[in-house]
Amino acid sequence: MKTLVALWRVPSARLALLVLFGVGFLAVFGGALAPHDPLQQYTDEVLQGPSAHHLLGTDYVGRDVLSRLMEGTRLSVVGAVEAVLIGGLLGVPAGLASAWLGPRLEWITLRTSDTLVVLPFTVFAIAVAGTLGNGLQQAMVAIGVLISPVFFRVTRAATLGLRKVQYVEAAELMGATEWWTLRRHIWSKVLPNVAVTAAHATGSALLVVASLAFLGLGVTPPAPTWGGMLSSDLGYLAQQPWAPVFPALLMMATVGSLNLLADAIRDATGATAAPRRRTRPAVAAAAREERPDVVTV
Amino acid sequence: MSVAAPARPVALTATGRGTVPAVVRRSAPWLRSLAGVLAVTVTVLFLASVITFVLGALSDSNPAAAALGETATPADIDRLNHEFGLDRPLVVQYFSWVGNGLTGDLGRSWFTTVPVTDSIRAALPVDLSIAALALVLALVIGGGAGIGAALSNGGVFDRAVTLVCSLLGTLPPFVIGMALIVVFSVKLQLLPAGGYVPVQDDPAEWLRFSILPGLALSLDVAASIARQLRTSLTGELRENYAVGAEMRGFGRRRVLFGHVLRNAAGPTLAVIGLAIPLVIGGAVMTEKLFGLPGVAQLALQSAERGDVPVVLGTLLVTAVVVVIASLVINVLQTLLNPVARRGDGTAGVAR
Numbered sequence A: 001m002k003t004l005v006a007l008w009r010v011p012s013a014r015l016a017l018l019v020l021f022g023v024g025f026l027a028v029f030g031g032a033l034a035p036h037d038p039l040q041q042y043t044d045e046v047l048q049g050p051s052a053h054h055l056l057g058t059d060y061v062g063r064d065v066l067s068r069l070m071e072g073t074r075l076s077v078v079g080a081v082e083a084v085l086i087g088g089l090l091g092v093p094a095g096l097a098s099a100w101l102g103p104r105l106e107w108i109t110l111r112t113s114d115t116l117v118v119l120p121f122t123v124f125a126i127a128v129a130g131t132l133g134n135g136l137q138q139a140m141v142a143i144g145v146l147i148s149p150v151f152f153r154v155t156r157a158a159t160l161g162l163r164k165v166q167y168v169e170a171a172e173l174m175g176a177t178e179w180w181t182l183r184r185h186i187w188s189k190v191l192p193n194v195a196v197t198a199a200h201a202t203g204s205a206l207l208v209v210a211s212l213a214f215l216g217l218g219v220t221p222p223a224p225t226w227g228g229m230l231s232s233d234l235g236y237l238a239q240q241p242w243a244p245v246f247p248a249l250l251m252m253a254t255v256g257s258l259n260l261l262a263d264a265i266r267d268a269t270g271a272t273a274a275p276r277r278r279t280r281p282a283v284a285a286a287a288r289e290e291r292p293d294v295v296t297v
Numbered sequence B: 001m002s003v004a005a006p007a008r009p010v011a012l013t014a015t016g017r018g019t020v021p022a023v024v025r026r027s028a029p030w031l032r033s034l035a036g037v038l039a040v041t042v043t044v045l046f047l048a049s050v051i052t053f054v055l056g057a058l059s060d061s062n063p064a065a066a067a068l069g070e071t072a073t074p075a076d077i078d079r080l081n082h083e084f085g086l087d088r089p090l091v092v093q094y095f096s097w098v099g100n101g102l103t104g105d106l107g108r109s110w111f112t113t114v115p116v117t118d119s120i121r122a123a124l125p126v127d128l129s130i131a132a133l134a135l136v137l138a139l140v141i142g143g144g145a146g147i148g149a150a151l152s153n154g155g156v157f158d159r160a161v162t163l164v165c166s167l168l169g170t171l172p173p174f175v176i177g178m179a180l181i182v183v184f185s186v187k188l189q190l191l192p193a194g195g196y197v198p199v200q201d202d203p204a205e206w207l208r209f210s211i212l213p214g215l216a217l218s219l220d221v222a223a224s225i226a227r228q229l230r231t232s233l234t235g236e237l238r239e240n241y242a243v244g245a246e247m248r249g250f251g252r253r254r255v256l257f258g259h260v261l262r263n264a265a266g267p268t269l270a271v272i273g274l275a276i277p278l279v280i281g282g283a284v285m286t287e288k289l290f291g292l293p294g295v296a297q298l299a300l301q302s303a304e305r306g307d308v309p310v311v312l313g314t315l316l317v318t319a320v321v322v323v324i325a326s327l328v329i330n331v332l333q334t335l336l337n338p339v340a341r342r343g344d345g346t347a348g349v350a351r
Helices: A002-009 A011-033 A065-100 A103-118 A121-132 A136-163 A166-173 A178-215 A226-234 A245-269 A279-289 B004-019 B022-058 B063-071 B074-083 B090-102 B116-151 B156-168 B173-187 B203-237 B240-247 B252-290 B295-305 B308-336 B338-342
Strands: none
Touching: A002 A011, A002 A245, A011 A065, A011 A245, A065 A103, A065 A136, A065 A178, A065 A226, A065 A245, A103 A136, A103 B022, A103 B252, A103 B308, A121 A136, A121 A178, A121 B022, A121 B252, A121 B295, A121 B308, A136 A178, A166 A178, A178 A226, A178 A245, A178 B173, A178 B252, A226 A245, A226 B173, A245 B156, B022 B090, B022 B308, B116 B156, B116 B203, B116 B252, B116 B295, B116 B308, B156 B203, B173 B203, B173 B252, B203 B240, B203 B252, B240 B252, B252 B295, B252 B308, B295 B308
């Protein structure tokens, strides 16, 4: 709550929060408030510009762009949020565990994260669609799994830095259980980092969901999503430049707000920007600095 | 007895250390780091193959349903399952799949019975050439923008670069590609909007066909390169050695290109290494957009038909390509950075 108040004082964060609140509102109520049926095709009003009847114009089969945008917000946002939640649920506990529960688990989690980083989003999503079937759930689980290394690294880096802090050692000396230390001292310090990452990850998940829609994965047409609208309307850019502008603007506003919000959270809470591999490599490098006789080939 | 026992190993190690040649001893950290990188790479490849195989094992499609469709009888299903070896235990299937994969055989398509490796071999050069072109373009564009922004630190150009980078990051990559098509192919009629000529047939034609896809693919990476290069350059320019060089009368350009760029290149290379999966994954989008006959089209078509061996093959090959590219980046990083050259072996793929 205190963080939220601090965030509200930053102008860019206030703007971002307002935009995101609006998007959230659209996601919940957009479908009910839409002036037209998003699937209704007004075949004599194809590719119209904005007018009184269709506030944002119509697309290539004459569907109302505004209604499709409002209805599509839900599917786009829910998809991205679901993917980020899955990523966080997989990545954050793994990150805590790898810094806390000993070297064997650490090695396993590190290598798993390395492997997931190697798999490209789109190719993996295609493979999942090809083997497990094409659908929103499969696509979101696939993206969530591939996002989890980001959460893993951020959590791990923050936790590693705290492992040797004096008050944590003091708590351990006073007989605090590991669980209590984790909850009381570590979690509150890790949380801002996780929040920053979540904001960034939601932005990129929105983009990935849109890209998958372009490939025909995830939500299947005619159900509207931002990405689906963009990819179908962009084909008619030469004839009707209006249609793709609105989903593109909404998307840019949302992703941009998420990025602004992430920066503002980072500034307000003092979370570190990127995972810094602070402890081990720094120590190793320092140890090696002291041995000038090491000549490399 | 009890005194002699511990003495022996100590003596052994002592003589062992004495007889090891100086060259080996000096290169020991280097060798150890090489071994570390190798161990990580092999583990990553192993895990990637396991993930890929598990996807296939979880799939409920089978060759009979894929090839014969609704008309498949249980007998047909059993016969084809047996023919493709799917009635064996999963562990056996995995090891035969990976073992054959190591010799370049990833099975046959359930539909066309064309070997998967042949299909991928025909499609992969398309992606690799486009991705390589995109990386070169990204380096030129991103490098230029990053250096320019750092030179005009806080100036108009710097702010313009930052703004463009932020905006590029808020749009899905295919939008940029489509905008490029509309501008260069539809309006200006300069470049073809689709199609492909292999580079070995006619390099000039290849460039004509692949410059737009390459550009579309490169902009995302160029933005992250520019951002990172700007950050590390402005940081390095404030370091003592850069200020000192400037005080001794070297021009700003000479300090930048002679001293600072080499040090700032390390983090930028790391960014490029991280971007490689993005480039390969983005190549999928670009392929679809420009109608290139690449791996992604192959994977998409097979995914639509439920042709599991081809889908798994493409995923595995993509992972291998990314791992190899990351290794190359890692070696470059080591060559550039004396601390990393001396340093922690697992830094490579582990990033």
